């Protein structure tokens with residue numbers, strides 16, 4: 001046992017050594033007994049706690065050497081190892097960034113060296129097993145630990161979704177990647193509980209449980225009383241959560257690993273047996289500041305810091321082990337030193353590990369695309385007696401065909417089931433496929449997408465609907481920060497395939513106003529890897545939807561399927577009664593490669609590049625221009641991301657004159673991408689654009705004043721050709 005002060009070590013380490021030396025053995029310690037923990041298990045958990053603490057020490061040393069990047073620590077939270085011990089290796093875990101001891105305890109359960117995993121993360125090594133150097137996250141497929149982003153609380157909707165999907169998959173007779181009696185565990189901080197994302201997820205969990213829907217979710221709040229520098233009012237988590245009528249509340253002193261273990265056992269038993277959520281509250285301390293550069297003495301008093309130091313969970317476990325006669329104080333310190341040497345030596349060895357270097361390597365797992373495999377998985381078969389259909393009917397029939405062909409496919413959202421959607425697009429699906437697969441969701445877009453995130457992970461094929469484009473924005477992070485990043489941060493080991501149907505864009509006559517006529521897709525266009533499909537014609541809609549589903553199935557692709565509301569029930573193109581906007585769906589719906597455009601006409605004077613409502617407007621304008629001797633071809637982009645750059649360049653070059661007819665806004669609109677793509681490809685012809693104003697859309701006829709119009713397309717076409 002080192003018996004001298006070690007001035008080279010930080011105060012936390014010195015405090016621990018001092019406290020252990022002061023222990024007298026054996027005898028009942030103030031922190032209690034081992035409870036239901038066996039001495040062997042207590043020792044294993046102590047090892048995980050020690051190693052987690054040493055990883056914090058290593059992180060600081062690596063950072064000081066310029067070899068490490070990320071030093072948000074787990075010190076003070078190490079009691080969470082007791083939660084891991086109360087669960088099974090096969091219980092999917094979505095962890096807080098301070099759940100390091102949980103991770104190590106679970107790794108030990110699997111016989112894995114979790115220390116090396118975390119060190120590789122700290123140095124951003126390309127060979128780190130989950131994120132491969134893209135971020136420092138806790139995750140491993142073999143450990144059923146799903147990596148999380150740094151956006152606090154953003155993982156809770158997904159956790160609810162995984163719990164929901166586990167039992168839904170079983171009810172549908174499908175196999176999820178986890179056992180039927182698995183429990184989903186999700187940990188988070190106390191400040192995170194206040195986030196609307198967490199509040200929404202907790203509400204959705206309760207809402208499901210209230211209706212008797214199975215939702216085996218153990219919510220673990222690691223409450224250190226702080227969110228960076230902001231104090232959570234003492235008692236707030238208890239006040240906010242302990243009286244919940246639906247989600248039972250459990251609590252244990254977070255520094256006491258045995259108490260944590262016992263409380264987690266009790267909570268997990270409820271969750272596992274009742275298939276219902278429970279909330280486990282673990283008051284803990286945060287030792288060593290929020291993160292690397294945080295100087296907490298700037299906002300915390302010395303007395304406050306000293307009070308936390310006295311609640312160090314490592315000291316508490318040492319006290320338990322010594323009081324229980326499992327270790328002597330000297331043996332505790334020997335273990336501490338041995339662990340320190342081992343972790344720091346390994347940190348030294350890994351400091352120079354290979355980092356990611358090229359864009360290609362970094363981006364490889366972003367959104368894998370295999371068009372040939374996708375083409376082979378376009379499954380939708382004929383349904384008899386399908387006559388010419390509108391856009392809405394084409395989507396409806398394709399959904400029906402796909403639901404019939406894909407047993408894991410779910411269709412859900414606000415009003416999609418009983419009502420069949422605001423516009424009737426999902427009408428009849430509930431009757432045909434049942435409430436297990438077509439159902440109305442809670443009115444919360446974050447929860448709708450969270451459900452999709454979880455269902456995809458559980459092996460299902462979710463098709464959530466967002467009722468209007470304007471209402472996607474309050475939940476955009478579930479797409480930006482969660483759906484689109486999972487493959488990237490897991491080296492494509494985890495994926496959350498989905499096709500998010502969104503009714504959107506403008507020109508709704510008689511049902512106006514911005515919130516039902518949103519024409520901005522800027523928040524989606526820059527999300528790496530996200531596919532944005534925007535069909536205008538019924539036949540394209542069928543092929544594109546079938547392709548999005550096949551891509552989700554084959555490659556885990558995340559697609560937004562943007563449906564122009566104003567075209568849902570449109571029948572005509574050039575004149576009333578011409579049925580020019582109807583289409584007959586083929587017996588077998590074809591593959592429509594992601595990022596492939598469709599050219600209408602072969603005029604040699606002008607290429608009009610457009611999409612969505614712009615297609616119908618441009619085709620009508622082209623008809624009038626043809627009568628005036630101007631030959632147009634109209635290129636329907638169909639895919640707004642990735643843009644069909646090759647088709648665009650080819651059709652632009654065919655005329656040398658391009659008019660982009662863009663119904664989205666001037667700023668951040670699709671035309672910006674189109675014109676940039678032409679410039680990047682070296683197109684030297686003439687280019688113009690007409691777009692909607694940088695405005696929200698007003699009620700009634702006034703909408704036309706700010707939106708792209710046929711007249712504007714026609715006028716610009718004249719101008720560019722003459």
Ligand SMILES: Cc1ncc(C[n+]2csc(CCOP(=O)(O)OP(=O)(O)O)c2C)c(N)n1
Pocket residue numbers: 098150151152188189190191192193224226227228286290
């Ligand atoms: C949505 C979001 N807003 C802000 C932040 C910046 N941030 C990082 S950690 C943190 C505090 C979180 O506190 P808590 O949930 O109590 O967890 P703790 O760090 O105390 O363990 C904040 C505000 C973030 N990561 N995500």
